[in-house]
Amino acid sequence: MYKGFRQHEKRISRSSFLARHGFWLLFLLFTAPLADHSQAAAPPVAYIAGSGNTALDHHVTQLLEQQLGNTATLKPLADNDLASIRKTPVITIGPTAFSRVRQANREIPVLALLVARKFIQSYIERSPGRISAVYYDVPLLRQALTGKAILPQANRVAMLATTESAELYEPLIDQLKGYDLDAKVFIADTEDQLIPTLIRALSYGDFLLAGPDDTIYNPRNIKHILLTAYRRNRILIGPSQAYVKAGALASSYAPFSSMAKEAGGLLLAYLSTGNFPSPVYPDEYRIEVNQQVARSLNIPLPAREWIAQSVQNMINIDDPEAGP
Template sequence: MAATLVASPAAHAQGNGRAPVYLAGSGNAALDQHIQKLLEQNLESQNDLILISDEQAALTQDGPIVTLGPSAFSRIRQVNRKAPVLALLVEHDFLQSFVRRSPGQVSGVYHGAQLLRQALIGKAILPQATRVALISTTDTAELYDTLIDQLPAYKLEARLFVVDDDKQLIPTLIRALSYGDFLLAAPDDAIYNPRTIKHVLLTAYRRNRIVIGPSQAYVKAGSLASGYAPFPAMAEMAAGYLQTFFETGAFPAPGYPSQSRVEINEQVARSLNIPLDTREQIAQTVEKWLQEQRGQGDE
């Protein structure tokens, strides 16, 4: 089954009897083709995966639209607010307001890792760590609510430091770094963005503290490590969401794939004289801790 670009999506879908799934690409041809292939493998022969332009998306009425990346999602929402949309390659803070307004009709598969996994990556790298520093704005503090309650089960505690305005970012960060064994960064564009990340990372580095998260891109910039969801796991989860949509008329709530991998910055680790296990060993340690906790919950 190949993803096709057709002049009339509805006509194509009606021609073969399979329910259509429309795909709005990111603009990165290699990435789009890779995810197309993975989605096709998971959808098998149940649906037609149809690549559409923004103009065609405005006319679709007979199937959900999968969007790749925040730009694609925003474009599709602008041209067709009635279409059910499953967003891939987006983060929690980007999608949550849309989901609140259109539950069941807007959902997504996040491409990062759950904050608990991110925190445990930090503990796997620094086994003696007991305190996790968190920074947010007043509006984004809720990103950490669940995490703060989860951490004590893993012998970790966290404190949230709130930034009221841009001028307070570095002074607040310094206080946070004095408290925590490491700084855990959520996918929070209000705090961690291209304008601020260099200052955050340099401030942490000068105080001999590591930053975990929020994504692979920030590991390249200087975070020590981050979890992320592999593309095959995202595609498998997306196919399951689409199946649920066709069965019930609604998507499940957005979520993270159960599988997670770890990206590390070995240069930063060497600079801070921190010994590192391999990415695979760190991921296995995190998974072991999570399974142990789940086992205790079942007892």
């Protein structure tokens, strides 16, 4: 059964992957054997700059290597390499690694992994083609629809933000109208305003949607936010898997394998053309749920696979912010 699922998963993912990066794969498929025969040249190299978390770096590297096969070689990035790199791409894991590479040498082509769109967007705008990314954050529309899939009766979504971070939710509010969901952002600029504002938000919304806004959602605040929400029988959706472990009811997330596939495609494109394509969201999302919270709040929770499929079915394919 387990093997069967893996095959099934591969089949689905491969078709999607082929559709998105087929050209570059085909290109490499034909050119790589030619290269082998002509001069047995070594595959191109890409550096990988880790987050510092050995287990994570190892896991991501392994997935990337599986994805790239013989088409490219990954080499750990040493600090003394930074100054000399010109065209060799560097894959960074996490925003700190990205910042480290970027600060050392602004000319380096970088493929950023495990970074949020909000973080990387300005760099990409400044260096198109030289910087790309596989977004780590989940599209907010997808998160909102995760809430809708769990609470089909919901029609109002509340969001907490600061004055600065409110724009994060602006596109979503218009998008949700297309899904019969009303949404409002409630502003809390200081710690004192957080809970009073949250109370008003919970009165308005059927659930609270959390985006990647660490001024609101951080380890210091999250417990208070969750307890206040649960006392009012309201749930928190998002912003990430980690928050579900901390007590949020559910969050969509992209599996590392899916991010590795997208990263492989972007890297191959760079190796072939010398330019990175635009950054992408992964093409596959799964759902993390907190069964204990659901039981405590008497919320009937469908299977995770069903929620993920339901979200996928709801998403308007033409919606650019929805991710794939």
